[in-house]
Amino acid sequence: MSTSMPFDRPGRFWRGNLHTHSDQSDGAMSPEKTVGHYRDAGYDFLAITDHFRAEYGFPVTDTRSLRSPEFTTLLGAELHAPRTEAGPSWHIVAVGLPLDFRPPGPDETGPELARRARAAGAFIGMAHPSASLLTAADAESLDAAHAVEVYNALAAREDRGESWHLTDVLLNRGRRLTAYAADDAHFQPQDPPGCVAWVHVRAPALDPDQLVTALKAGHFYSSTGPELHGVRLEGGRITVRCSPARKVLLTGGVPGAQVVQGEELTECSLPVEMFGAGYCRVTVEDGDGGRAWTNPIHLSRPHRVPSAGA
Incomplete structure (x- = not known):
């Protein structure tokens, strides 16, 4: 038997959130305040993944100026394109995007957009599949995904926070996927608080490139409390x-x-x-x-x- 688990690998665990929104899309707080909220809560890193849509100017929110030796940020976005079986658009988390990532073309599908983001260096996650009513056929078509967002704290408000069943179906069909938990925090008044679901990523240093590499390799675990x-x-x-x-x-x-x-x-x-x-x-x-x-x-x-x- 063999497996690749992170616990004995070089480095240490760094706590972070992979799915967060600021006022560059539909979040309530500026990137600066959003980063400060997670930093003050004891996190080590944050990915602000604003909605990559025309109405917001297709933002890949630039948080590089908010990095410090004690806290870093990953650049990313939540990508959208038509459509899934039950919904008008895909929701795809892409962490590690370049700032000049090109908006989707008029005929670009969700799976095609995800493939392009992965080719650009991003870690690709299926965002809140349960809340999006993603089907197995939808998920299988998203062949660029590294991982499934198996717990989404915002979607839990609608009793659709967990997506382990779909993940198990995909794994049994031969997909080699990992699984992460995230806040999907927007900090709107009706939303649950942030800092309630996260990943611990094992990497040698608190470096954006090393964190993204570790995510792609599956060197992390997820939590809403225990260590x-x-x-x-x-x-x-x-x-x-x-x-x-x-x-x-x-x-x-x-x-x-x-x-x-x-x-x-x-x-x-x-x-x-x-x-x-x-x-x-x-x-x-x-x-x-x-x-x-x-x-x-x-x-x-x-x-x-x-x-x-x-």
């Missing part, structure tokens, strides 16, 4: 070390789960044999209901990898 201190696959078992939790689950490409429950769990071991040669993933839940998720842990079955670029 994962170590996840190791050895001898047919997954060993998990974490901040105090009440439940640790191992799920994957087959129905059912391995579950350990207790008070103030900080370490446990679970067998992976029920998942055969497929994949599994760890979920940790704390006493307040916060959760942390690993990326899918692939065991030994070969998978089809998209050919849309780096």
Whole structure:
């Protein structure tokens, strides 16, 4: 069995949000105030991903002047093009875009736009698939995606915050995808607060290029509260070390789960044999209901990898 997990890799974990809006599109706060909000909350980096639409002037919001040795920013946008089965437009998170990324052409589809963004160097995520009512056919056509936004705090307001089911369907069909959580914060009065869903990215330094490279490689985990201190696959078992939790689950490409429950769990071991040669993933839940998720842990079955670029 083999897998690539971030916990023993060089460097450290950096906390950040990959899906955020400012007043350069439909957010309530300026980029400066938005960055300050996350910096003051103890984050290490932020991607402001304003809506890349004509009504806002197709912004790739330039936050480079807001970087410091202690906090950095990633350039990106939420891309849109017609259409999905249930909605008038795609929602595609692209982090690591160049500032001169070209607006979509009149006949450019969502999958084509995502391929162009990936070729330009971006990490591509399927934004809030559950809230967008994305179908499996939609998602399979988005072949440039690196990851699925499996938890979106804004979409949770509509009871459509989680998208693990679609992710599991895609993984079982051979897509090699990772999974991230994000705020999708707009800071409008009716919205949930920011800083409630994030990623921990393992990289040698707090450097935008290194963070994007680590995201593409899947060297991160996601959380709404708990911390994962170590996840190791050895001898047919997954060993998990974490901040105090009440439940640790191992799920994957087959129905059912391995579950350990207790008070103030900080370490446990679970067998992976029920998942055969497929994949599994760890979920940790704390006493307040916060959760942390690993990326899918692939065991030994070969998978089809998209050919849309780096």
